[in-house]
Amino acid sequence: MDVAKRIEELIAILNEASYKYYVLDNPTITDQEYDKYLRELINLEEKYPEYKRADSPSQRVGGEAIDKFNKVVHKTPMLSLSNVFNEQEIRDFDERIKKEGFTPDYVCEYKIDGLSISLIYENGLLVQGITRGDGITGEDVTNNIKTIKSVPLKLTEPIDVEVRGEVFMHKKTLAKLNEQRQKEGLPILANVRNAAAGSLRQLDSKIAAQRELDTFIYYLMEPEKFNIKTHSEALEYLKKLGFKVNPESRKVGSVSHVLSYIAEALKARDKLSYDIDGVVMKHNVFAEQQEIGYTAKYPKWATAYKFPAQEVLTRLKDIIFTVGRTGRITPNAVLEPVILMGSTIARATLHNADFITSKGLKIGDIVSIKKAGDVIPAVTGAVYERRTGAEKDFVMITTCPMCDTPLQKKEGQVDYFCPNESCPARNINSLIHFVSRDAMNIEGLGEEIVEELYNLGFVKRIPDFYDLKTKKEQLLEFDGYGEQSINKILDNIEASKQNGLERVLFAIGIPGIGSKTAKVLAHRFGHIDNLMQADQETLEAIPDIGNILATNIYNYFQNNQAFIAELKNIGINMAEAASERKQNDLITGKKFVITGTINDYTRNEIKDILENYDGIVSESVSKNTDVVIVGENPGSKYDKAVQLKVEIWNEEKLKEIFNILV
Numbered sequence: 001m002d003v004a005k006r007i008e009e010l011i012a013i014l015n016e017a018s019y020k021y022y023v024l025d026n027p028t029i030t031d032q033e034y035d036k037y038l039r040e041l042i043n044l045e046e047k048y049p050e051y052k053r054a055d056s057p058s059q060r061v062g063g064e065a066i067d068k069f070n071k072v073v074h075k076t077p078m079l080s081l082s083n084v085f086n087e088q089e090i091r092d093f094d095e096r097i098k099k100e101g102f103t104p105d106y107v108c109e110y111k112i113d114g115l116s117i118s119l120i121y122e123n124g125l126l127v128q129g130i131t132r133g134d135g136i137t138g139e140d141v142t143n144n145i146k147t148i149k150s151v152p153l154k155l156t157e158p159i160d161v162e163v164r165g166e167v168f169m170h171k172k173t174l175a176k177l178n179e180q181r182q183k184e185g186l187p188i189l190a191n192v193r194n195a196a197a198g199s200l201r202q203l204d205s206k207i208a209a210q211r212e213l214d215t216f217i218y219y220l221m222e223p224e225k226f227n228i229k230t231h232s233e234a235l236e237y238l239k240k241l242g243f244k245v246n247p248e249s250r251k252v253g254s255v256s257h258v259l260s261y262i263a264e265a266l267k268a269r270d271k272l273s274y275d276i277d278g279v280v281m282k283h284n285v286f287a288e289q290q291e292i293g294y295t296a297k298y299p300k301w302a303t304a305y306k307f308p309a310q311e312v313l314t315r316l317k318d319i320i321f322t323v324g325r326t327g328r329i330t331p332n333a334v335l336e337p338v339i340l341m342g343s344t345i346a347r348a349t350l351h352n353a354d355f356i357t358s359k360g361l362k363i364g365d366i367v368s369i370k371k372a373g374d375v376i377p378a379v380t381g382a383v384y385e386r387r388t389g390a391e392k393d394f395v396m397i398t399t400c401p402m403c404d405t406p407l408q409k410k411e412g413q414v415d416y417f418c419p420n421e422s423c424p425a426r427n428i429n430s431l432i433h434f435v436s437r438d439a440m441n442i443e444g445l446g447e448e449i450v451e452e453l454y455n456l457g458f459v460k461r462i463p464d465f466y467d468l469k470t471k472k473e474q475l476l477e478f479d480g481y482g483e484q485s486i487n488k489i490l491d492n493i494e495a496s497k498q499n500g501l502e503r504v505l506f507a508i509g510i511p512g513i514g515s516k517t518a519k520v521l522a523h524r525f526g527h528i529d530n531l532m533q534a535d536q537e538t539l540e541a542i543p544d545i546g547n548i549l550a551t552n553i554y555n556y557f558q559n560n561q562a563f564i565a566e567l568k569n570i571g572i573n574m575a576e577a578a579s580e581r582k583q584n585d586l587i588t589g590k591k592f593v594i595t596g597t598i599n600d601y602t603r604n605e606i607k608d609i610l611e612n613y614d615g616i617v618s619e620s621v622s623k624n625t626d627v628v629i630v631g632e633n634p635g636s637k638y639d640k641a642v643q644l645k646v647e648i649w650n651e652e653k654l655k656e657i658f659n660i661l662v
């Protein structure tokens with residue numbers, strides 16, 4: 001056998017396969033075939049090391065670990081980009097180019113959230129991969145770069161060229177990696193950029209190889225050498241050479257098209273497999289780029305529009321514990337205040353001790369904060385590269401921070417509880433819950449006032465709220481309460497007596513009963529007396545109420561008869577309020593099924609509205625179904641509805657009906 005020839009053949013097959021799979025996303029051979037050829041190649045190379053070639057894909061699996069990265073000075077500094085944050089700043093940028101006497105002609109690209117690298121090829125072969133570093137000097141990470149499957153080891157032309165682009169990690173890869181790390185008890189990685197940076201700086205390239213990094217190349221150095229005149233041509237040429245170029249890069253022309261590109265990118269963002277943090281706009285003509293010029297840090301012919309941050313980094317200053325109304329202990333992050341999506345964040349829940357351990361958080365860490373569901377701030381992880389050694393380990397407390405009672409943890413549960421029924425923290429939070437918006441909705445009684453009323457001895461138990469009117473004179477003696485505001489609060493307290501059963505059931509804090517279940521119970525029983533007489537079996541038979549809830553409800557009323565009697569005596573309305581029961585001929589008493597996507601309402605919103613009017617929502621269509629609500633891409637339920645001749649409401653009809661309600 002001609003060994004050299006076979007090696008050449010195998011390298012050609014494998015590199016072609018990688019290119020098709022990782023660059024074009026269009027695999028032509030199976031993983032098994034790839035592995036078979038690769039094994040054959042590695043065996044041959046081991047036997048005949050003299051035939052090992054620079055572009056051999058055997059290097060993709062990683063090689064010997066090194067003890068440090070060599071520093072390399074970039075031939076041309078790796079510049080950064082200026083940032084713009086809104087339409088006005090984009091237009092200002094555009095105006096500056098016009099003022100210089102040029103007609104802007106932009107190429108727009110995604111701003112990939114990764115780290116930039118420079119790749120140097122000689123005679124078409126990859127010889128060096130360098131990180132950006134400080135822009136002047138970077139680190140030689142060639143061994144790790146070679147493990148990235150989308151980086152061609154050999155170009156389609158035997159040229160000397162330097163290109164630049166972004167190394168990044170796909171969102172799914174990070175999720176998989178973190179899952180694995182969690183299993184191994186390792187701290188999780190905060191975001192794709194840190195994960196990619198950490199992976200590229202692995203001294204052991206075998207580890208880097210497992211990290212499945214990817215690249216997009218967006219910059220061709222010295223384009224004049226190849227007679228290339230514009231950035232868009234350069235991107236085409238990069239593709240032709242075998243590089244992975246982002247498919248969304250587009251020559252858009254004028255600034256108004258830049259704005260629509262940005263709007264589209266924002267829409268596409270969440271569906272992408274990788275993270276982007278903005279859009280880069282670049283003036284297309286190279287000769288003009290040189291005339292427009294550079295500052296020390298940035299090119300003046302390009303800028304990056306940054307999306308509003310969805311994630312920020314800040315310091316975890318401390319972890320403090322709060323005691324909920326059920327006695328549950330919650331650790332909370334005390335953060336160096338930061339602004340995220342328009343609001344200042346200084347606190348975030350850390351859920352429970354297991355959450356903190358699984359993320360490997362230490363006090364003093366730089367942590368990443370995201371808004372979960374765009375509202376509640378969540379700590380997603382620590383940035384380990386920024387540890388100084390001064391961070392402190394997290395230690396879970398063993399006694400209640402409020403009353404010092406030893407904490408308890410139930411078998412198989414993650415939460416710790418303060419078991420002391422008279423723990424002040426538990427009591428204060430029960431009182432706060434009672435008056436809160438979704439409960440008795442007593443305006444003017446904020447958390448701080450309730451706490452103060454508790455500490456001053458005015459309100460120790462729920463019934464005390466309704467006795468406050470007899471203590472007006474004493475209340476007036478305390479600073480900060482004007483007569484007018486006290487009168488208002490007292491009026492609101494008095495008015496809350498008429499709220500009705502639904503709110504009362506939620507407000508008194510029966511374990512496990514949220515506002516939804518409270519509504520179901522109020523509808524079903526109409527008056528608290530009926531509910532208190534219900535046995536467990538009756539309760540369990542109600543849809544959405546399982547065995548545990550039924551037991552909770554039953555036990556609660558067994559143990560709290562005197563308390564309920566007290567509330568009744570105060571004059572709190574224990575019947576379902578008339579306002580809670582709404583009627584509409586099109587909905588009340590009818591059976592509904594929802595299928596497909598409705599654009600303007602979520603399924604739960606539709607369900608809530610229908611149930612508010614005593615409509616019944618079920619999952620499957622039968623001859624008993626009155627109406628099927630049909631959205632976009634409906635399922636088989638639609639066909640069944642047609643077949644059974646059930647009335648159908650489309651989104652338009654639904655909106656028409658909902659609009660006349662209330």
Ligand code: IVH
Pocket residue numbers: 079080081109110111112113114115116166218219280299302304
């Ligand atoms: S062009 C001289 N294009 O953003 C211009 N950069 O904030 C060099 N980046 O350091 C950069 N996507 O790491 C360019 N499509 C893109 C980019 C991009 C991400 C990064 C790059 C750069 C940083 C500047």
